[in-house]
Amino acid sequence: MNQIVLAVIAYAVQRDIDAAKLCQLAGINLTALKKTDAPPVTQQQLDALWLHGTQLSGDPLFGLHFAASVQPAALGVVGQIVQTSATVGEALTHAVALARQLTEQCRMEIARNSKNFTVRFMPATGDVNAPTAAFRTLVELFMVITIHEVSGLMLAKIAPLTVRLPYNVPDVAAYEQIFRCRPTKRAGEYALVFDAHYWDEPILTANYELQTMLLKKVAAMTQQEPAKTVNNLQTRVYNYLLANSYLGIISLEEMAANFNLSPRSLQRKLKEEGVKYQEIADAVRKSLALYYISSGSYQLKDISYMLGYNELSAFTRAFRRWTGSSPLQYQSL
Template identity: 85%
Template structure:
């Protein structure tokens, strides 16, 4: 719980929220929370954090957008075990067995047949068809983490066959963007259904040392951002893209949703600063490409996938445009 709360606060910083005010409204002492002997965060404090995060950001889907950006470290030891699993099926099986380390509000149940596998989120108690807002936020968070984390570990964008919720969602298009398919209402069920082909897929980043290196890249690369842009919208966009780049460089539409803007408004605001979203995305991709190649830890094909290129040839063309040389030529320097 503590690690998730710290991750929510870190996400609030990325959203340009006054975190001192957020913590005060939620009744959280951030200084005390950072200490090893900090008292546990209560459910009431966590609920208040979600509520005031949404209000201060002006984003009613604040929790859902946080879920789409959360990194494995937010799950503590559970995240580490998932990272070091060999296959998707093994990672999900471990996650199901260890859910109680993340929350006591629900458990995971897995069912398989020869066509698909289903991950069900079973409430610990209460009426699943009329859940509290806090419980809805929690389960939606866990569902989105399941989709996005497995995608990040596989370096492939997983799309569920079905997402089932026991209520109608308030913004179907926004939910579809984050869940990657439009949720359907089914009484009494929170569930994700995936094609069975994913079950035995190997996790390419199962080597924890490589994953740890990947997640530490932000601190190493932050100084590359031009000082003159500090505090601007483009700086916030750049930092957000970099901090969440282990899941790939997100689209303009996804970025706009995270800033609670329309794509057109985001483009207009960036244009006022003399830059386009694609320019910032390319700057991040270039920085990441140089970092990955220089580390010597990743094959070029994997780097291509991590940066969102389906074909190595497309990555090679982009790299040549950025540097004047091919990735292979740069690698040999």
């Protein structure tokens, strides 16, 4: 649970929330929390963290937007899952067992038939139909992470067949965008339903290595590019895209939601700074592409998928536009 709390605080900082103020309001000692032997955060502190994060950001969907942006590797379980799994089904089965490393408040189970498989999320105690705000946010977090990781294991954007929640969501369009499927209300159930053919799909273990390399790249770029510490909107968007570019670059609509703006308002504010969202996204893609290719360790098709291109040809055209040469030509330099 402490890993989740640290990730929430890091996300809050990206949203221009003062970490010290947030921790003070939530009754959390940040210095102590960073220690490996730190005592677990209490339920009261977690409830306060979500509450004050929502208030300080001015975003009623603060928790959901955090779920959409979180890097599962930062929670410390993805590597264990990948290293012990050959297929998506095995990875999910291991994830069920490892979930308790993150929290004791929620447990998972999987049910299968010939047409689909269902991943259910249940409270360890309490009524699933009357969840606290903190538990509701926690389960939504695990559900979004599951969707992203099924995609990440296959390097493809996978959407569930069905998303079930025991309540009516406050913003259907926002939930549909993040869950990749319009949620339906069903009493007593938090569940994701996927097509059965994904179960036996082999996972691409290189994806975890790419993600690890990306996290190192983010840290390196923070040190190497002091100009990027300027606190204007385009810099914040650039840094957000870079830090959350696992499985591609998010859309303008998703970025606007994470900054609690409408897409039109985000475009207008960026225009006032003399830049377009697509230009910032391309700058991040170019930076990551050059880094990945220079490493010499990964196939071009994997790099193109990581940067959000469905076809290698599309990545090649973009790379030629950025550099004047093809990825293959750049590799041979």
